[in-house]
Amino acid sequence: MAKVGDGVFFATVVELSARLRAKEFSSEELTRAFLDRLEKLGPRYNALALLVRDRAIGQAKDTDDEIKRGLLRGPLQGIPFGAKDLLSLARLPTTWGARPYAQQVFDYDASVLTRLARARAVLTGKLSMVELAGGGGYRYAAASMFGPGLNPWDPTRWSGGSSSGSGSAVAAGLVPFAIGSETWGSILTPSAYCGVTGLRPTYGLVSRYGAMALSWTMDKIGPMCRSAEDCAHVLRVISGGDSKDPGSAGKTFYYGPQYVPALKDLRVGFATSDFEEWIEPAGRPDSVKSLEILRGLGLQMKEALLPEFPYSAVAGLIIDAEGSAVFEPLIESGQVDELADQKQIAGLKAGLEIRVKDYLKAMRIRRLIQQELRKLFIGFDVLVTPATRGPATQITQALDRRSAGLAKPRSRGLSELGAAGNLAGLPALCLPCGFAEGLPVAIQLVGRPFAENTLLAIGHAFQQRTDFHRRKPPGV
Secondary structure (H helix, E strand, O other), X not given: OOOOOHHHHHOOHHHHHHHHHOOOOOHHHHHHHHHHHHHHHHHHHOOEEEEOHHHHHHHHHHHHHHHHOOOOXXXXXXXXXXXXXXXXXXXXXXXXXXXXXXXXXXXXXXXXXXXXXXXXXXXXEEEOOOHHHHOOOOOOOOOOOOOOOEEOOEEEXXXXXXXXXXXXXXXXXXXXXXXXXXXXXXXXXXXHHHOOEEXXXXXXXXXXXXXXXXXXXXXXXXXXXXXXXXXXXXXXXXXXXXXXXXXXXXXXXXXXXXXXXXXXXXXXXXOHHHHHHHOOHHHHHHHHHHHHHHHHOOOEEEEOOOOOOOHHHXXXXXXXXXXXXXXXXXXXXXXXXXXOOHHHHHHHHHHOOOOXXXXXXHHHHHHHHHHHHHHHOOOOOEEEEEXXXXXXXXXXXXXXXXXXXXXXXXXXXXXXXXXXXXXXXXXXXXXXXXXXXXXXXXXXXXXXXXXXXXXXXXXXXXXXXXXXXXXXXXXX
């Protein structure tokens, strides 16, 4: 077999799978190449939490034996990947990005990792994250025992949180795909900052058994990949009902782009103010162009407006209350003071003081939000907004200063779609759409519950017209 070349590191899962089946190289050869790269470059970006070399090579060898016998399992067979370090891996450390849990070990694998293992995807490493997935709120990118996630496009910039290592690793070609998690922005933000394609599935579509809980009613697990098509293949494997997760929807995702209505029949809502006022000036030109690309696909583009609700306040209160309840033993023991970010320490402590009536009121408002969004989606199949307010922030910048100096938009548009979508458990797809100051910017598509096929069909068509998802950081 030919030696694995550097060209594999930025290939898609689909491309790597085809080359494996053509016997250009073996899974073991591919896995060793990615292991070496992850070990060498992972620390450069503070992306690597744990390398699992021996385990990965053993899995790859077993997979090669299957392929030789003609036992083919699908596009992920023999493909290396990384997983956010909030997913348990039996008998190996799962740190949750936080020093108090540095030696934590479980005796079972997370359901997501079990499903990927059955598909014969090869886990090469656990990837770093913001401590406790940001529970309690944090002010600086350095809120992790591994240090701030560094962006491969510019290491003075943040890779985004809380799936920081997953974003950096995919962007730098350290893994073909990674698993991240989102409660409020933790897949979409690092995907946008790092120029990769990220999918937040519908709440309950992917089992969270074996994953650290932050918010029982809002946590979701999903793929971060090179393309929308890759996200579809990963979601197909990791989705499905699981009796071990009380929040499981009991549904499975099947990738069926042929069953999605024609693009010309899909109605896409957007708000001009989101693209011309809400986003930072440097990110506006390419973000606005993305709307023209969507129009060019034949989609019906219409102005949309979110109903009037305090989305961010409601999402914040629910996450704070549930997160502090999850980490009550940590808080009460005093070990919470070992965390890296002072704002996060204070936030977790304050969360225990949230009154039950305030939490219940937030949940009642959440229900109203879900009802109103259901009505909004009667007139639209998909909503689109910029994925973030602009390109990645400086590592040293206080994250609560992001909006300083920006004029308030005349219309709220869809600017709170991140909070609204997570409250309602809606799926979202992050698509790289250009650059600002040499850094990636992206749009997000949000759909109805379990409408992942629609989002992925639009995403795939968008990426057939553009090459932003194929760009790689300079010098990597």
